[in-house]
Amino acid sequence: MSKTLAELRPVYVIGTGLHRYQRMSDTPYPVLGLTAVREALADAQIDWQSVESVYHGTALLGMAPTRVMLRHLGGSGVPMTQVENASASGSSAFRQAVIDVASGFMEVSMAIGVDKPSAVTLAASRTGIGGLDQGRIVPFTHFALLAEKYMNRFNATPEDFALVAVKNAANGASNPYAQRQKVRSLAEVLQGPPISGHLTRLQCCPIGEGGAAVIVASEGAIARLGVNRKRCIRVLASVLKTEVVYEEASNFDAELTRQTCHQALDEAVVKAKDLDIIELHDAFSVEEIFYLEALGIAGDGEAPAMLRDKAFHINGDVAVSASGGLLAMGHPIGPTGVGQIVEVTRQLRGEAGVRQHAKAKIGLAHMVGVGAVCAVHVLQHD
Amino acid sequence: MPDREDMPELVTMDSDGHPALLGMVCGTCGHVAFPEQSYGCEKCGETANTQPRNLPCRGILNSFATVNLHRSERIAAPFIIGEVKLEAGPTIRITMLESSEENLAIGKDTHGILLKVHEPAGREHTELRFTTGSDQ
Numbered sequence: 001m002s003k004t005l006a007e008l009r010p011v012y013v014i015g016t017g018l019h020r021y022q023r024m025s026d027t028p029y030p031v032l033g034l035t036a037v038r039e040a041l042a043d044a045q046i047d048w049q050s051v052e053s054v055y056h057g058t059a060l061l062g063m064a065p066t067r068v069m070l071r072h073l074g075g076s077g078v079p080m081t082q083v084e085n086a087s088a089s090g091s092s093a094f095r096q097a098v099i100d101v102a103s104g105f106m107e108v109s110m111a112i113g114v115d116k117p118s119a120v121t122l123a124a125s126r127t128g129i130g131g132l133d134q135g136r137i138v139p140f141t142h143f144a145l146l147a148e149k150y151m152n153r154f155n156a157t158p159e160d161f162a163l164v165a166v167k168n169a170a171n172g173a174s175n176p177y178a179q180r181q182k183v184r185s186l187a188e189v190l191q192g193p194p195i196s197g198h199l200t201r202l203q204c205c206p207i208g209e210g211g212a213a214v215i216v217a218s219e220g221a222i223a224r225l226g227v228n229r230k231r232c233i234r235v236l237a238s239v240l241k242t243e244v245v246y247e248e249a250s251n252f253d254a255e256l257t258r259q260t261c262h263q264a265l266d267e268a269v270v271k272a273k274d275l276d277i278i279e280l281h282d283a284f285s286v287e288e289i290f291y292l293e294a295l296g297i298a299g300d301g302e303a304p305a306m307l308r309d310k311a312f313h314i315n316g317d318v319a320v321s322a323s324g325g326l327l328a329m330g331h332p333i334g335p336t337g338v339g340q341i342v343e344v345t346r347q348l349r350g351e352a353g354v355r356q357h358a359k360a361k362i363g364l365a366h367m368v369g370v371g372a373v374c375a376v377h378v379l380q381h382d
Numbered sequence: 383m384p385d386r387e388d389m390p391e392l393v394t395m396d397s398d399g400h401p402a403l404l405g406m407v408c409g410t411c412g413h414v415a416f417p418e419q420s421y422g423c424e425k426c427g428e429t430a431n432t433q434p435r436n437l438p439c440r441g442i443l444n445s446f447a448t449v450n451l452h453r454s455e456r457i458a459a460p461f462i463i464g465e466v467k468l469e470a471g472p473t474i475r476i477t478m479l480e481s482s483e484e485n486l487a488i489g490k491d492t493h494g495i496l497l498k499v500h501e502p503a504g505r506e507h508t509e510l511r512f513t514t515g516s517d518q
Contacts, residue, residue: 129419130391132403132476132510136449136457144447145465145475152445152488197447245413245425249473250444250465 015044086369091337144197172328439494
């Protein structure tokens, strides 16, 4: 019989590290990854030799990038596996690390995300099944179409979506790891170059490069390695699901999000209203509105009014994308899902600095990826 | 009526002279899908009991968006993409004939037409577009 994470042995995040997300540069990818990994090892106060497995979320680097990067930590023979799941690659890598420890396979595992932009071909274009769009419909148009429908159904306005970008830009402006670190006004967001439908440039996430690393461990390893128990964050649930045929065919990401989040919350025995921190896949501003409603944080059509009331701001009802989210922190693909765990962990530890959401105890990280896939993790500070 | 060789991929002509999409229906679960494929029904997995079905290019405009930017040099922006709920069941996304949103509205009837497109090299090809106009 299959088991949930709650039925296996407890898993804790014990270390986190980041390399700033940034525009594509000449920085070799090992620099991005090694910076994040060394920061995570220092954060956990353990050495590289204590790590027993590594999962590397990457979609853009090409074949076998991990060992040629991590060999510079010194050879340990540790098993390393690349995990590709589109935008959810990093989240999926984290899930594998969690499973390693929860199952008893390993005592200490590491999830990393490292990527640099490159031209890749989606496998869907090689299935032999044609399509009508002739390459004209890219993700921002998919979400522009959904935004138009939402506005029509709920009398929402372009300003409602733009306010997501305003909030997340403000969060990113005080995050030293964010790609976009500039406060933006509503007028700036709305007046930016129009991309598709009502989406302007600042309502579309930047695809850059970066690195993120998270170390997870068992209670036994925490005691053996002398890790500070007060800084360990429990992983309550890990759920990964894929799209099926839905009645409402076009907003499949939201329906997939609803199902995945509800399963994760059920497994964690947590209600949506109990969440203090949420890191969402806000690649486009409208997604934050869709997913908060799918998650049950807001009723259908109610998220814009709650956003205007600052319910989703840091120190509001629940801090949503306190890191700046994909819109401001950036979306380097492989690192993104791992970076969400970094932010949730730092918030739950009370170590998020000027972005700290007061009394944060429970957090959720959510990513969707082309395919479509959805990964959700729930974390708690004991 | 265009020759078959002149038709866009995935499109045929119905007996009434209007374009239709080459779709399929699953004989096991009844799921109607576009485009037709032989790999299996994506709802129930049936492989043997599926049949091709022509899906008339008629439906309701679910949504639309003007695309102002496209990274590909071969795709000239702006253009309008529509989401259409076909009368036959599936929802498709397709380029609209209209170059302005002025006459577009969610909920409007829409239908497909075949359009001759002139390429820079002097060649021309046929594309399927949808429109809310009344030229059917």
